[in-house]
Amino acid sequence: MVRFFRTNDVKTAYIMSYEPDDGGGGMFARTSGKRLAILFGLAFFGAFMLIQVVQGFPLRDILIREKITEERAIAIKQGDLCVIDTPDHPREIKNCPYNVGDRVIVTYSKNNAAIEAHRLAG
Structure with a gap:
């Protein structure tokens, strides 16, 4: 871009250069x-x-399931469903052959409601 400026009645051309904008x-x-x-x-x-x-x-906890095996007593029995109380929450045993008060050894995964294995404590 060329601009002309007057200084003391003489036209002087100044060339101004700039870098193009890259879009900010x-x-x-x-x-x-x-x-x-x-x-x-x-x-x-x-x-x-x-x-x-x-x-x-x-x-x-999702990728590595921590298995817990412990002995617990049957707290409630309704029909063929037994409930045991574990430290994190109650768990159910379906088709339960045990009676209320029986001591059962259960195996389950931490943060999972299902009981994987159960047997009467000897």
Whole structure:
């Protein structure tokens, strides 16, 4: 772009140059797509790990089932359904051959309501 200015009755031409605007993208406009994908992936992974730390690693409980075997007494029996009281919540035994008060050894997964195995304590 050329502009003319008058100084002391003499026309003087000044040439002004500028760099074309890149659309205002700033840092991200000059970054390749591969680097942006890596940056996004790292940000996502960091946020995911932060949530896991804050929540006490709940994903571990889903992926790695902790088996618990303990002896408990039958608390309630209704028909062929028995209920035992475990530390986290009551659990049911279907087609239950036991009576109220019987001591039963049960095996179950932590954070899962189902009983995997049961037998009368000897």
